[in-house]
Amino acid sequence: MTPQAYAEIQKLRTRYPRSRSAVMDALRIAQVDHGGWLPPEALRETADALDETPAFCHSIASFYDMFHLEPLGKHMVEVCTNLSCALVGAQTVLDAFANELGVRPGETTADGEVTLRAIECAGGCGRAPVVVIDHTYHEPVQVGDVSGLVEGLRGD
Amino acid sequence: MATSPKLLTAGTEEHDLTRLDEYVAVNGYIALSRARDLEPQALMEEISAATLRGRGGAGFPMGRKASLLAKDTGNPIYLVVNADESEPGAFKDRDVMRFTPHRLIEGCLITAHGIGSQSVFVYIRGEYLHEFEVMRAALEDARKADLLGGVTIVLHRGAGAYICGEETALLESLEGQRGQPRPRPPFPPVNGLYGAPTQINNVSTIALVPKIIELGAEEFAKIGVPSAPGTAVFSLSGNVAEPGNYERPLGTTLRELIYDVAGGVAGGHELKAVIPGGSSVPVLTPAEIDTPMDYDSIQAAGSFFGSAAIIVVDERCCMVQLALRAEQFYMHESCGKCTPCRVGTRWLVQLLTKIEEGHGEATDLDLLQTVCDRMLGRSLCALGDFAVYPVASYLRKYRAEFQAHIDGSGCPFEGESSIEGIFAPVDQHVHPVPEVARV
Numbered sequence: 001m002t003p004q005a006y007a008e009i010q011k012l013r014t015r016y017p018r019s020r021s022a023v024m025d026a027l028r029i030a031q032v033d034h035g036g037w038l039p040p041e042a043l044r045e046t047a048d049a050l051d052e053t054p055a056f057c058h059s060i061a062s063f064y065d066m067f068h069l070e071p072l073g074k075h076m077v078e079v080c081t082n083l084s085c086a087l088v089g090a091q092t093v094l095d096a097f098a099n100e101l102g103v104r105p106g107e108t109t110a111d112g113e114v115t116l117r118a119i120e121c122a123g124g125c126g127r128a129p130v131v132v133i134d135h136t137y138h139e140p141v142q143v144g145d146v147s148g149l150v151e152g153l154r155g156d
Numbered sequence: 157m158a159t160s161p162k163l164l165t166a167g168t169e170e171h172d173l174t175r176l177d178e179y180v181a182v183n184g185y186i187a188l189s190r191a192r193d194l195e196p197q198a199l200m201e202e203i204s205a206a207t208l209r210g211r212g213g214a215g216f217p218m219g220r221k222a223s224l225l226a227k228d229t230g231n232p233i234y235l236v237v238n239a240d241e242s243e244p245g246a247f248k249d250r251d252v253m254r255f256t257p258h259r260l261i262e263g264c265l266i267t268a269h270g271i272g273s274q275s276v277f278v279y280i281r282g283e284y285l286h287e288f289e290v291m292r293a294a295l296e297d298a299r300k301a302d303l304l305g306g307v308t309i310v311l312h313r314g315a316g317a318y319i320c321g322e323e324t325a326l327l328e329s330l331e332g333q334r335g336q337p338r339p340r341p342p343f344p345p346v347n348g349l350y351g352a353p354t355q356i357n358n359v360s361t362i363a364l365v366p367k368i369i370e371l372g373a374e375e376f377a378k379i380g381v382p383s384a385p386g387t388a389v390f391s392l393s394g395n396v397a398e399p400g401n402y403e404r405p406l407g408t409t410l411r412e413l414i415y416d417v418a419g420g421v422a423g424g425h426e427l428k429a430v431i432p433g434g435s436s437v438p439v440l441t442p443a444e445i446d447t448p449m450d451y452d453s454i455q456a457a458g459s460f461f462g463s464a465a466i467i468v469v470d471e472r473c474c475m476v477q478l479a480l481r482a483e484q485f486y487m488h489e490s491c492g493k494c495t496p497c498r499v500g501t502r503w504l505v506q507l508l509t510k511i512e513e514g515h516g517e518a519t520d521l522d523l524l525q526t527v528c529d530r531m532l533g534r535s536l537c538a539l540g541d542f543a544v545y546p547v548a549s550y551l552r553k554y555r556a557e558f559q560a561h562i563d564g565s566g567c568p569f570e571g572e573s574s575i576e577g578i579f580a581p582v583d584q585h586v587h588p589v590p591e592v593a594r595v
Binding site for chain 1: 243245246250310312318331392431465473485578
C-alpha cells in the first residue's frame with residue numbers, strides 16, 4: 001500500500017466514533033491502489049491500516065458488490081438488467097455489448113481491457129436502459145450507441 | 157392542468173441549486189436560521205403538526221419517530237440519513253442529491269437542532285458517485301459559509317448492497333460490519349448507531365423539512381391529503397411515454413400520474429400491470445389505477461406506497477418472467493441471515509424457472525403459494541416479505557397466465573415477451589460466471 005493510501009485511511013478513521021466504520025472506504029482505497037481488485041495482500045494491508053484482521057476485511061469485501069476479489073479488466077461496463085431497464089430493452093443492449101466485446105456477462109476480454117457485467121438496479125430507471133462505464137452513468141443507452149461506447153474505451 | 161406545488165424540486169427549473177449562492181437566492185437556509193431561533197421542542201412540534209410521513213417506504217410520521225428517541229442516556233444522539241436508494245424503480249433521492257443538495261443539508265441541520273444532535277451521517281449508496289461528489293462540494297460550501305453551527309455531517313459511501321437500505325442493516329454497515337439486519341426491539345430511537353439513540357430518515361423526508369419550516373405546518377398540511385400532507389416525487393419508469401421524476405401532491409391517482417403526467421403507455425400499447433411503489437410491492441391491475449397514491453389509499457387497495465416508484469408494464473410482458481426477474485433480484489440481495497428469506501428466495505427462483513421453461517406441474521402453483529406463505533413475516537427485516545409480494549401478487553392476479561405456462565408446457569409468449577432473454581447478475585464475486593438461467 002502506498003504511504004498516501006495508508007495516510008488517507010488513517011484520516012478517514014478519525015471521522016467515526018469507532019474506526020471500524022472506515023472499513024468500506026479503506027477497502028475502496030486499497031482496491032484502487034491494487035488496480036481495481038483486492039488480492040490477499042490488499043486485504044492484509046487494509047487490515048494492518050485498520051488494526052483489524054485480514055479475515056474481517058475479507059468478510060466485508062465478500063459481502064458488498066463493489067469489492068472485487070478477482071482481477072477485472074482495465075475498464076468496467078455494467079448494464080442494468082432490473083425490471084425498469086428490462087422492460088425497455090436492456091437485454092438487447094447487454095447482448096450488443098457481449099457481441100461487440102466478444103465476452104459473456106461476467107467475463108473480461110482476452111486482452112484484459114474490458115469487463116462486462118450485468119448489474120441490479122442502478123437507480124436510473126427514468127432514463128433506461130442504464131449503462132455504467134467506469135462508474136459514470138450513461139442513460140439511456142440504445143443498441144446503436146454500443147459500438148461507439150466500446151470504441152471510446154478501446155481508444156483509451 | 158393546474159400547476160402543482162413544488163417543495164422538493166422548487167426552484168430547480170430556474171436555478172442551479174447545487175450552487176450555494178443560487179440556493180440562497182431562493183431563500184435557502186432561511187428556514188435554518190428560523191429553526192435555530194426556536195426551542196428544539198417547538199421545532200419538533202411544528203414538524204409533528206405537519207404530519208410529515210417518511211418518504212422512504214414505511215410512511216411513519218417523522219415527528220412521532222423523533223418523540224421515541226431515548227432521553228438522557230449519556231450517549232450522543234445521532235441523525236442518520238438513508239440515501240442508500242436501491243429499490244428497483246426508485247430514483248428520486250438521487251435527484252434530490254444531485255440537483256438540490258443544499259435542501260438536504262439544510263434539512264439535516266434543522267432536524268439535528270430539533271433532536272439535539274451534533275452528529276449526522278448520510279449513508280449514500282456506493283453507485284451514486286456523482287451524487288456523492290455533488291453532496292461533498294455542497295457540504296464544503298456550507299461549511300465555508302459557517303452554516304453548520306458545530307454540527308458534523310459525514311458523507312458515508314456504501315459499496316453495493318440493497319439490504320443496506322433497511323435501517324438496521326444500514327446501521328450495521330455504517331458501524332463497519334456486513335449489512336445484516338438486527339433483531340428489533342430495541343429500535344434505533346433507543347439503541348441505534350453505536351448503541352446510541354438514533355433518528356433515521358430517508359433523503360426525501362429530510363429534504364422536505366426546510367419547506368415545512370418555511371411554509372409553516374398549517375400551509376404544508378393543505379397540500380396532499382389529510383392523512384399524508386405534502387408532495388412526493390413520483391418516479392415513473394417502464395413502459396410509459398415520458399418516464400422520469402415528477403413531484404405531485406400525495407393523493408394524486410395512479411391514472412393521473414401515468415396518463416396525464418407521464419404521457420400514458422408508450423407506443424400505444426395496452427396497460428397490463430402497475431407496480432406502484434418499487435419492485436417489492438404487490439402489483440395492481442389496470443382496473444385498480446384510480447387508486448390515489450397516498451399511504452392509506454394504496455394500502456387499502458392491497459399494495460404499498462413504498463418509494464413512490466411506479467413501474468408501468470404493457471401487454472407484451474410475460475408475468476412469469478417478470479416475477480422470475482424480480483425474484484432473482486431478491487435472491488441476489490438476500491443477506492443470508494434468516495433462513496426463510498435465504499432459502500425461500502432460491503426456491504421461488506427455481507420454481508419460477510421450472511414453470512417458465514415449460515416443466516411446471518399441476519401442483520407447482522400451489523407450491524409457489526405455500527413457499528410464499530411460509531416466508532411472509534418470518535424474517536428479521538422486510539426483505540423476506542419484499543421477496544414474496546411480487547410473486548404472490550402476480551400469481552393471484554395473473555393466475556391464468558401462470559396456469560397457461562403449465563397447461564401449454566411452456567411460455568405462451570413463445571419467445572416474444574418484452575423482457576425475453578433478460579439476464580440476471582450472478583454472484584459478482586465469482587469469476588468467470590457459471591451458466592445461469594435466463595428468463
